[in-house]
Amino acid sequence: MKQKNFMPKLALLLMLLPCMLFAQNTIEGTAKTADGTPVSFANVIEQGTTNGTVADIDGNFSLDVESLPTTLVVSYVGFSTKEMEVSGSGVSFILAEGDELDAVVIVGNRSKPRSVLTSVVPIDNIKTSELTLTGQPTLDKMLTYKVPSFNSTTQTISDATGHFDPADLRGLGPSRTLVLVNGKRKNQSALVYINDTPGKGEVGVDLKSIPAAAIERVEVLRDGASAQYGSDAIAGVINMVLKEGYEYTTLNIDSGITTEGDGFNLGANINTGIKVGESGGFLNFTAGYYKQEITNRAGEPGDDKLFGVEANDPDFGDYLAANPDLGMTVGQPAIDKYDLFYNFGLPFKNGNGKFYTFGGMTYREGKSFALNRTPYWVQDPFNLLHEEGTEYTGFQPTFETEIIDNNHTVGVEFGLLGFDLDVSGTYGRNAVDYMVNNSLNPALGAASPTNFNVGGYAFSNSILNLDVSRNLGMLSVSFGAEYKDENFISKAGQPESYISGGVQSFPGLQPSNAVNESRNNFGAYASVDVDATEKLLFTAAARYEDFSDFGDNTSWKVGGRYILGDNRGAIRASYGTGFRAPSLHQIYLSNVQTLVSGGTISNQGTFNNVDPIIREGLGVPQLTAETSTNISAGITYKITPQFSVAVDGYQIEVEDRVLFSGEIGFDGDDDTTNPVEQILLDNSITSLKLFTNAVDTRTQGVDIVANYRNVELAGGSLDITLAANFNNTEITNDDVDPNTEGLQLEAPGLIGANGYDIFNRKEQSRIESSRPQSKILLGLDYNIGDLNIGLNNTYFGEVTWKHSNNGLNGAPLGPDGANLPIEDSAYDQTFGGKIITDIVFKYGFSEAISATVSVNNLLNVYPDEIETQGDFVTDLGGRFKYPWEVNQFGFNGTMISAGLQFRF
Secondary structure, three states: OOOOOHHHHHHHHHHOOOOOOOOOEEEEEEEEOOOOOEOOOOEEEEOOOOOEEEOOOOOEEEEEEOOOOEEEEEEOOOEOOEEEEEOOOOEEEEOOEOOOOOOEEOOOOOOOOEEOOOOOOOEEEEEHHHHHOOOOOOHHHHHHOOOOOEEEOOOOOOOOHHHHOOEEEOOOOHHHEEEEEOOEEOOOOOOOOOOOOOOOOOOOOOHHHOOHHHEEEEEEEOOOOHHHHOOOOOOEEEEEEEOOOOOOOEEEEEEEEEOOOOOOEEEEEEEEEEEEOOOOEEEEEEEEEEEEOOOOOEOOOOOEOOOOEOOOOOOOHHHHHHOOOOOOOOOOOEEEEEEEEEEEEEEOOOOOEEEEEEEEEEEEEEEEEOOOEOOOOOOOOOOOOOOOOOOOOOEOOEEEEEEEEEEEEEEEEEEEOOEEEEEEEEEEEEEEEEEEEOOOOHHHHHHOOOEEEEEEEEEEEEEEEEEEEEEEOOEEEEEEEEEEEEEEEEEOOOHHHOHHHOOOOOOOOOHHHOEEEEEEEEEEEEEEEEEOOOOEEEEEEEEEEEEOOOEEEEEEEEEEEEEEOOOOEEEEEEEEEEEEOOOHHHHHOOEEEEEEEOOEEEEEEEOOOOOHHHHHHOOOOOOOOEEEEEEEEEEEEEOOOOEEEEEEEEEEEEEEEEEEOOOEEOOOOOOOOOHHHHHHHHOOOOEEEOEEEEEEEEEEEEEEEEEEEEEEEOOEEEEEEEEEEEEEEEEOOOOEEOOOOEEOOOOOHHHHHOOOOOOOHHHHHHHHOOOOOEEEEEEEEEEEOOEEEEEEEEEEOOEEEOOOOOOOOOOOOOOOOOOOOOOOOOOOEEEOOEEEEEEEEEEEOOOOEEEEEEEEOOOOOOOOOOOOOOOOOOOOOOOEOOOOOOOOOOOOOOEEEEEEEEEO
C-alpha cells in the first residue's frame, strides 16, 4: 500500500494561491427589525452581481465591493426584501415581516450561498419546524416524509441492519448519498448491510446518530456533486446545518404508542446556548434521550410448511395451536439512545474571520429478534433456556447492539490576500458491538452460555480540509484540498460464539474475520462561477482524487442557469461525472451467517476481496471505483410572490457498481467436485458470497416541488406544498439470459468458468424495484391564532419482489420438493402503492409553553400482504405477513403521539 505525503502537496497548494490584491471598498452594516431585534444570518447581495455575504448572529455584516456607490439587497426568510443605495460603511437595514423568500443555501456551491430558486442545481431547504411537523420521532423518518427522493424504512429480522436502517436518495443505495454536517463530511457507519434488505452490500451514514433537536435546517442537494465534494456524492448530498442561535432555551418532551398497544416511544431533548464574547460569538448545546419499544406484526399461519409440521401433527400440534405465530416477533427493534451535540463560533477581534468547532456523540442500545427456534427445530436437552420439568417451547434469540457514533470538527475562517480561507480538521467514528442473547451453541451441550459476545465493527476517518474562495464581481472562484485517512476494524467474538457451528442465529465473528486496515487519499478541487450577464450564469468544477489502495480518479461538472423575469425563477442544467470509491468495509469484510431455506439450515461464508481464496484461488479482481455520469435540467418559477414551482429531470448512469454477489454453492452434481465446491468443503460452509464490480445501471426521473405560501383562509394562513419524485432504475448490462428473465452477469475467474450465476433475479429486483419508484407528498400547514394544524398525505408507489429463479433451472420450490407447474412470473409479487395520512395539532398556550398532538398513519394503512402462490420460502412458512425484503413505509399501523414544548 503506497503512502501519500500530504504536507508537501498542501504547501505547494498554498504557494500557488493568487497573491494579487484587488482594490476593494468595505461596507459594514447591520440588518434588524423596527424594534431593534437583529435579523441573524440575513442574506446580503450587491445588486446585479453574485457578490454577497451572510450576516452573523447579531445581524452584522461586512462586504467588499469594487466601487461606491452601489445598491445592496438584504433579505431573509419571513421578511420583505430591502434594497438601498450605499455610499459607505455604517448602514442599517430595517426589515419588515412579509412574504417568505427563497431560502438561501450553501450546499452545492463552494464559493457562495445562493437561493433555492436561482441555484444551478435542485436543492431542498427544510427548516426544523417543517421536519417536526411530520410527527415522526427520528430524523431519518422525518426526511422520508418530507423529501420525495429520500427513502428510509425500518427493517426487521435482519441482524444489525434493523438497528441502522439503510437510507438513500433516488433509490441509488446508501453508498451513493454523501452526508455533511455544517458542510463537512460525516463519517460512514461501521456496518455493511449484508442481509436481504434494500441497500444490500452497501455502506451508509448512520442517520440515527444525528438528533433533529440540534439542527437548524437540512439542505438536500438532488444532483451529482463528486466534482465538488468527492466520493459518494453520485446521487446527491444531504447537509445538516446545526443551530447557532441562543435567544431561548427549548425543552421538548414527546411520547407515542401504536393503536395496537405496542411500539411505545418517549423522547426528551433540550437545546440552549450562550453568547460568547462581544463580537457575536456563540455556543449552542443539545442533549437528548429517545426510547423506543418493539412492535410485533408476525404472521399466524397455524402450521409450519417451512419445516413440514402441520397443525394436526401428533407431537407438535398442541404447540402450533398455542403459538399460531410460531413464536415470532416481527417488527421494529427496541432502542435506547442518548445524544450530546454542540456548535461553537468565535469571531476574531479584528473582524477578519472566526474560530469554530462543532460535533457530537450518540450512544444507543438496541434489541431485535432472529427467527424463533421452535421445539422441532432446535432442541434444549440440557434445560439451558427452560426450567427442568417444564414444557420446552423453543426460544427466540435476540440480536442486541451497542452503537457509539461521534463526529467532531475544528477550524478557522479568515481572510488572506483578498481570499476567504477555511482550514479545518474532522474526526468521525462509528462502532457497533454485537450480542446474541437467549440462545445457545448446541455443540457445547450443557457448557454452552446463553448470552454471547459475537464481535463487532468500527470505522473512523480523519480529514484535513483547505477551502479557498473569492468573489470578483462577475467571477467567483473556489479551490481547495482534502486529505483523508480511513480505518476499518472487525473484532472477533468470544470462542463459544463461533466454534463448532457457533451460536444459533448469528455465529460469532472468528479470529480469521478480524481485521484492522487503513487507507488514505488526497483530493484537490477547483470551481469557477461566471456571471456572463445579470441573468446568465455558467459554472464549472473539477476534482482529482488519489487513493492509496486502488488508484486515482478525476471528476468534473459544468452547468448553467438563466434567471427568468425579475428574479422570479430560472432555467438550469448541469452535466458531470462522478465516482464512488469502494469502502474499506466492502474490501475487508468477512463472516459466516446462518441461513434457513426450505427447512434446511446452512452456513454461508463471505470472503473479503484481499483473501487469497478470492484473489488467487477464484481469480476475482481487485475492487475499483464506480464511475458515473449525471445530467439534469429544470425550470423554477415564482408565479406569484406566494406561489413557486420547480421541475427538474435527471439521468444518472453508474458503471461498475460494487455488487454483493448471490449465493455461490454446490452445483447439484454429486459425482464431481468442482474447484468452487472444494473451497466450500475446505472451509466447512455450504455457500459463499463476495464483493465485485459487476453492475451497470441507469436511473431516470423527475422531481417536482410546488409551494403556495401564506394563503388567507378563514382568518388564518395556509401553506400548501406539493412535492413528488418519479424515477426508474434499470440494469443496463447486456448479458441477458432468457431462462432467468434477467441477467446472467459474467462471473469472474473460476466462478464463471464453472457456470455460476452471481446475480439472480431477486438481487436484480433489489436494485430496480425494492424502493418506491414514485412518491408524492401533499402537505397543508394551517395557522390560525395560537393553533397550527399540519395535514400531510404521502403516496408511496408500488414495489416489486422477484423470486431468485421462479422455479426454473430445476430449482425445487414446492412443499414436495418438486417444481410447480407455474408461469414464469407466478412467484413474483408487486405490492401496490398506498397513501399514508398524518395530522399534527400544535397549540401555543403562551410564548413559553405549547403542546403537540399527532396521529401518524391516521387511516391505519398497511402494505399488501404476501401472497406465496404455494412457495413457502417467500414468507418463511407464514412467519412474515407483510413484505420484508422490499418495503415502502413499514408496517406499524397508526401511531398516536403527544408532546410538550417549553421555551424560556
